[in-house]
Amino acid sequence: MKNLRLKSARAAKDLSQEDLAKLCDVSRQTISAIEKGDYNPTIKLCIAICKALDKTLDELFWE
């Protein structure tokens, strides 16, 4: 399932997938896969993404 909240949070911060990937120390394709819903990140990566976007886990990843 697509993660549109992540995508919109990233857009709100005016970050490209590449920028967010660099902040979280992962590849751009990983961020793309998470947004498309093709990959479920580990909690460690979820936390890293939340810190980069100044959001909570609930706001980005929980149903």
Next chain:
Amino acid sequence: MDNKKIFMLVLFALVFGTCLLFLIPTQKYNQGHYDEMQEINRGKASKVAFLTTISFLGIYFVYDYIWGDTFIRLSSSLLAIISIVLGITVDISYSIWNHAYIQVNQKGTGVFILYGSIAFINLAAFALDLDELPLAIENGILQCNSPIVQLAMALVYGITPVVFFARKAMDKWEN
């Protein structure tokens, strides 16, 4: 030392020198790592490569058992070369296709251009070393001569840039 051996030595020195040329500056950039999704995909690549190789060997074993006496068999060296080439090619191609070959924050274009060059050099070595046919049937067994190794190397190094640039084109088209 005859001309052919001198040529092969020069060609080897050329390939080795080219690799060394790229190796030294890339040391600085080779401090990267694979992220979690890449690690998973690399594991899957190894599994797929293993299953492909085992399937090929299984199919060949059945063929050899049933039709080996009627038709031709593969020599042990040729069988080994085909298995190794198949395994390596599938592993690398799967990794490249799933963005798990290049480490995080690394650019891959230069590496694959180098691989393409190595493939071309090996292909040239294979073509120039063709005094006799690389494959021959002796007593119902398909044997290979030494130039087949160059062909195998050319195949492995040649397929990887093709997969890489195809994947790049597909990503551009999708985006």
